[in-house]
Amino acid sequence: MKEYVMGNGAIALGALAAGVNLVAGYPGTPSSEIIETVSKYPHEGVHLEWSVNEKAALEVAVAAAYSGARALVTMKQMGLNVASDPLMSAAYVGVKGGLVIVSADDPGPISSQTEQDTRRYADFCRIPVFDPSTPEEAFAMIGDAFDYSEKYHTPVLFRPTTRVCHAYASIDVPDSFSPVKYEGFIKDSKKWVIFPRLSYINHGKIEERNKEISDDFSAYEFNSVSGGGEKAVITSGVSFSYVGECLKNSSGVKLIRIATAFPFPEKFLLDSLDGVKEILCVEELSPYIEEQVLRIAGKYHLDIKVSGKLDGSVPHNGENSAELSETVINAFLGKSSDTDEADSDMPDLPVRPPVLCAGCPHRASFYAVKQAVKGKKAFFCGDIGCYTLGNAMPLDMVDTCLCMGAGVTMAQGFSYTHDDAVCFGFIGDSTFFASGMTGVVNAVYNEADIIICVLDNSTTAMTGNQPHPGTGLNMMGNFVDKVDIAKVFEGIGVKSVVTVDPLDHSRAVEAVKKAVDESGVRAVIFKSPCIAVSKPQGKCLIDNEKCIKCKKCIREIGCPALVAAENSVVIDSNLCTGCGLCGEICPVGAIGGAKSE
Amino acid sequence: MNKDIIICGVGGQGTVLASKILAASAMQEGNTVHSAETIGMAQRGGSVTSHVRIGGEARSPLIPFYSAEIMLAFEPAEAVRNLKYLDKSGVAVVNTAPTKPVTESLSPSGYESAVMTEYLEKKRDCIFVNSREICKPFGSEKFFNIIMLGVAAGSEKLGISKDTLLSQIKKRVPEKFVEANIKAFTAGYEAGQNAGK
Numbered sequence: 174m175k176e177y178v179m180g181n182g183a184i185a186l187g188a189l190a191a192g193v194n195l196v197a198g199y200p201g202t203p204s205s206e207i208i209e210t211v212s213k214y215p216h217e218g219v220h221l222e223w224s225v226n227e228k229a230a231l232e233v234a235v236a237a238a239y240s241g242a243r244a245l246v247t248m249k250q251m252g253l254n255v256a257s258d259p260l261m262s263a264a265y266v267g268v269k270g271g272l273v274i275v276s277a278d279d280p281g282p283i284s285s286q287t288e289q290d291t292r293r294y295a296d297f298c299r300i301p302v303f304d305p306s307t308p309e310e311a312f313a314m315i316g317d318a319f320d321y322s323e324k325y326h327t328p329v330l331f332r333p334t335t336r337v338c339h340a341y342a343s344i345d346v347p348d349s350f351s352p353v354k355y356e357g358f359i360k361d362s363k364k365w366v367i368f369p370r371l372s373y374i375n376h377g378k379i380e381e382r383n384k385e386i387s388d389d390f391s392a393y394e395f396n397s398v399s400g401g402g403e404k405a406v407i408t409s410g411v412s413f414s415y416v417g418e419c420l421k422n423s424s425g426v427k428l429i430r431i432a433t434a435f436p437f438p439e440k441f442l443l444d445s446l447d448g449v450k451e452i453l454c455v456e457e458l459s460p461y462i463e464e465q466v467l468r469i470a471g472k473y474h475l476d477i478k479v480s481g482k483l484d485g486s487v488p489h490n491g492e493n494s495a496e497l498s499e500t501v502i503n504a505f506l507g508k509s510s511d512t513d514e515a516d517s518d519m520p521d522l523p524v525r526p527p528v529l530c531a532g533c534p535h536r537a538s539f540y541a542v543k544q545a546v547k548g549k550k551a552f553f554c555g556d557i558g559c560y561t562l563g564n565a566m567p568l569d570m571v572d573t574c575l576c577m578g579a580g581v582t583m584a585q586g587f588s589y590t591h592d593d594a595v596c597f598g599f600i601g602d603s604t605f606f607a608s609g610m611t612g613v614v615n616a617v618y619n620e621a622d623i624i625i626c627v628l629d630n631s632t633t634a635m636t637g638n639q640p641h642p643g644t645g646l647n648m649m650g651n652f653v654d655k656v657d658i659a660k661v662f663e664g665i666g667v668k669s670v671v672t673v674d675p676l677d678h679s680r681a682v683e684a685v686k687k688a689v690d691e692s693g694v695r696a697v698i699f700k701s702p703c704i705a706v707s708k709p710q711g712k713c714l715i716d717n718e719k720c721i722k723c724k725k726c727i728r729e730i731g732c733p734a735l736v737a738a739e740n741s742v743v744i745d746s747n748l749c750t751g752c753g754l755c756g757e758i759c760p761v762g763a764i765g766g767a768k769s770e
Numbered sequence: 771m772n773k774d775i776i777i778c779g780v781g782g783q784g785t786v787l788a789s790k791i792l793a794a795s796a797m798q799e800g801n802t803v804h805s806a807e808t809i810g811m812a813q814r815g816g817s818v819t820s821h822v823r824i825g826g827e828a829r830s831p832l833i834p835f836y837s838a839e840i841m842l843a844f845e846p847a848e849a850v851r852n853l854k855y856l857d858k859s860g861v862a863v864v865n866t867a868p869t870k871p872v873t874e875s876l877s878p879s880g881y882e883s884a885v886m887t888e889y890l891e892k893k894r895d896c897i898f899v900n901s902r903e904i905c906k907p908f909g910s911e912k913f914f915n916i917i918m919l920g921v922a923a924g925s926e927k928l929g930i931s932k933d934t935l936l937s938q939i940k941k942r943v944p945e946k947f948v949e950a951n952i953k954a955f956t957a958g959y960e961a962g963q964n965a966g967k
Contacts, residue, residue: 177793177803283808307831340831341793341805417829495834518892520885522847525780525816525871566876727875733815737875747911748782 176346178210180308180337183344184247184275185210187315190346192353194242194270195220197230199607200636201249202284203338204277208247209637212648218352221648223639226577226607227252231259231274238272238328239365241355243319246274250289255577255608257294260328264298264379265372266365267326270355271319275331277338280457280492284335286557286576288490290458291332295435299379301386302330302435305395306413308342314395314432321389325382334457336411336492383436391441395432398445402426405446406502408455409434409462415498416455426506437465443473453505454481457493480505529562531734532709532750534701535628537675539563539570540730540754541699542597542626545685551595552587556580556609558601559635559703560628567731571599578608585612585621595689596623602658603633603641610661616694617666624688625667625696627658630703638705662696669695676701678757704750711751712766713744719763726755726764771801772825773929774833778852779844780869781818784915788842789820791919791942795934796824806831815871817848821855824929840927841894842918844901845869846886853893861927862894863918863962867901897925897965904957913954916943920958925965932959 178186185207188196196219198208211221220237224230227248234244248256253276260274276294279285295302303318305311311333322329363371390396400420405427408416413430420428429445431438442465446452454463460482470477480486487501503510529536539560542553555561555571556579564571573583584598600609605627616623633639640646645655662670669691673684681699688695713734724742727735734748735755744755744764756764775792779785786807793803804823821833835854841862843849849864856862868883890896899921905911916939922928923935936955943951 175797177797336806336831339807341803341807343797343803411831414829414831418834421827421829494832495830499834518889520850520889521879521881522851523871523874523879523881526873528815528872530815566873731872731876733872735875736870737878 174346174348175343177341177343178308179206180311180333180340180342181206182210183308183312183342184315184331184333186214186344186346187312188245188273188319189214189216189219189350191271191316191319192243192351193219193245193319194352194355195234195237195244196247197222197224197233197244198247199224199227199230199252200603200633200639201252201277202636203279203335204247204249204252204275205636205639206338207275208648209639215350223641223648225642227256228259231256231263234272235259235263235268236358238268238270240358241270243271243353243355244273246272248274248276249285250276250278250291251285251287251576252276253291253294260294261298262367263328264300265375266367267375268322268328269326271322272328273315273318273322273331274328275333278332278334278458280334283492288458290461291330292434292461293459295330295332296461299383300327300330300435301325301390301433302332304332304410304432304434305337306410306430306432307337308340309344310395311337312344321386325386327379327382332410334411387436387439390433390436390438393433393438395430396438396441397430398427400424400427401448403448403450404453404506405429405449405451406453406455406505407431407462407466410457412455412457412493412498415493415495416502418495419499419502423506431462434461434465437469439469442466442469446475446477449477451478451505452480453486453501454479455487455493455498455501456481460489526565527562528565528731528733529559530704531732531745531748532704532752533559534630534675534699534703534752535560535563536568536730536732537678537681537701537752537754538626538628538699539568541675541678541681542685543568543570544682545689546595549595549689550591550593551597552584552591554580554583554587554596554598556598556600556604558604558628560599560601563599565731567728577604578612581609581612581625582615584623584625585616585619588622597626598623599626599628601634602627602629602631602643603639605658606642606656610665613662613665613667613694621694622692623694624685625694627696627698629658629698629700632703632706634703634705638703658698667694667696669693670698671696672698672700674701675699676752676754678754709750710753712746712749713751713753713755713764714766715742715744716763716765717741719761721761721763723760725760726758729758730754771796771929772827773840774828774838775822775824775840775842775928776833776838776852776855777820777822777842777844778848779818780848781815783818783844783869784912785818785820785844787942788915788919789822791935791938792822792930794938794942795930796822798934798938799930802826804828804831817851819852840922842922844914844918846883846890847881849890850886853890856894858894860894861897861925862890863897863899863921863925864890865901865914865918866898897921897962899958899961904961907957908950908954913951916951916954917958920955921962921965924959924962
């Protein structure tokens with residue numbers, strides 16, 4: 174049956190069609206919809222989970238693959254940093270059942286901290302990588318990835334990018350799926366226990382095997398060549414689609430597409446370069462293919478000029494597009510590019526930075542802390558999630574943001590370098606389970622003087638409201654005991670733990686003030702559900718008789734529902750959730766009605 | 771049929787549902803369809819676009835500049851921002867009611883809808899709709915995305931039949947809102963027909 178699905182959906186359905194037995198991952202844009210798609214289709218007999226983090230997900234999957242089962246792991250590219258420890262070792266040990274790790278890269282970056290390139294990890298770990306250019310290809314290639322994993326007993330990386338993950342296409346979906354039958358785990362400590370001796374032996378075998386895979390990949394259908402001439406464009410991933418768009422009506426140019434960047438299909442490239450004198454490499458993120466082409470040109474003394482990112486012909490940063498590809502290809506072919514339409518009269522456009530939603534409890538939590546430490550020197554260490562948006566004016570409550578879990582630990586670092594500052598670490602509930610808890614142990618053990626603020630909105634909001642251990646619902650559809658964050662703190666030995674409703678403004682401010690007056694490791698848990706998973710409490714209304722038009726509500730909290738109009742403030746009833754925070758701020762009590770509906 | 775349609779607006783205006791209905795309708799009429807959306811962090815109050823590419827010739831998930839035949843702009847400044855996707859002989863269906871960003875409340879930059887619409891009129895054929903006015907009978911702007919589809923269909927620039935669109939709307943909105951959505955579509959359709967004359 175034909176279904177119109179997102180690239181991530183195509184990956185999920187391709188894995189189900191390949192008989193996957195276990196799927197695990199951690200949410201992260203642009204990868205999150207893979208697991209969500211599996212959950213929406215019949216998947217009887219498949220274990221499905223949101224793991225606490227990517228490392229846990231991969232380790233769960235590795236055991237399944239040792240058992241002979243087919244396992245899929247999903248994450249965004251930075252999640253692979255978290256999972257890199259088990260990945261590197263699993264690459265040495267190898268697998269029995271197919272193990273495919275989807276690590277979705279995000280050129281731009283559009284919603285990520287880095288522009289790292291998963292193909293580098295494949296090279297680093299010496300394992301194969303597949304690089305689809307469309308949802309249709311992703312559907313077909315994920316099955317190939319499982320086959321290669323089993324054929325060569327190795328974990329395999331699968332690297333889509335945002336524009337593949339979030340593109341939609343029509344996929345021919347099988348009517349039913351059945352997980353593959355597997356043998357089960359056969360004990361063999363010489364095989365499954367990583368020791369220096371095993372790593373030494375396997376390292377040699379892996380390099381030999383990779384030569385075989387390189388030959389195998391040289392005949393792989395998605396490594397393709399078309400057209401002819403002395404000039405060639407070499408491309409990969411979604412850039413293949415952009416370049417294809419540009420070369421639709423061009424002749425005299427060879428188009429070479431590399432779908433498996435590692436082990437590099439050397440024979441395929443050599444054959445494809447017959448008669449070629451100049452090459453332009455068009456790829457996103459790192460110049461990986463370009464470096465391989467240069468390596469091969471050196472190895473075989475090829476008289477070919479290679480251009481791309483390394484000589485400045487293509488930008489190093491940002492995502493590619495049909496337009497960018499056209500510009501660089503025209504320059505390469507010596508053609509002139511059409512200039513854009515003159516837009517000197519184009520009006521200035523408003524910038525639309527992402528902001529916390531109207532009614533978001535994080536706004537109230539940040540504002541409570543801001544009020545509680547007024548006049549004191551304080552550092553606010555943020556973390557990864559919607560609450561990173563607390564950095565925006567007028568809240569201005571995120572001084573640092575580094576990576577998952579770093580808020581808790583960086584606050585500790587500042588506490589050792591600044592005796593005179595109150596050091597706060599902010600962390601969301603899902604991030605707390607992912608990588609915050611060990612940081613709390615570190616703080617207690619090393620006697621840090623910090624306040625950890627958990628922004629508990631009962632969901633993984635930024636990536637689309639996935640459940641987590643604190644919500645009590647898992648991806649097998651079962652309700653389980655919720656992991657209680659306050660109890661986790663108590664169990665670790667944090668002496669001062671308080672839970673408050675951030676929308677109860679005065680109490681929240683008092684709770685933070687009390688924590689500020691204490692010393693050692695203190696925890697304030699701000700508990701209030703994300704507006705995306707809870708019902709609005711009503712609408713706030715401004716009493717125009719009472720309002721003195723001071724606009725303090727707008728200046729203090731920057732809620733998108735508060736709109737400055739001609740000499741007045743109005744509340745956008747389409748956005749307001751009735752959280753009532755603006756009512757707490759109004760100096761004349763002109764805002765009310767939050768609970769009136 | 772080969773046709774690119776660009777949809778733009780601000781996160782929360784329902785552009786994603788509009789693009790899904792368009793894509794499904796074009797497929798129902800036997801076309802190959804690809805589409806792409808900006809989602810994720812950019813979705814929260816930010817600029818959003820959906821690229822709907824009808825026909826098997828499309829390669830890139832995003833519409834190349836100056837290739838779209840029609841633009842559905844849910845916000846006037848977003849229409850200007852994305853005008854580069856619209857063919858110079860293309861048609862823009864534009865909401866004249868602005869959605870001002872929070873930053874505009876903090877430090878006004880003087881962004882006015884009229885400045886945007888004047889620019890748009892100079893550059894392309896435009897059909898203007900005001901969401902505040904056209905949504906009044908519905909008591910909410912929640913149906914505006916369906917109204918926009920109606921306007922585009924009514925202007926006869928879409929190349930997809932009214933009946934196909936209606937059947938997809940019925941499929942994709944919650945049952946209790948089907949009737950209201952059909953009314954919204956019809957209101958838009960009539961406005962589009964009048965504008966097209």
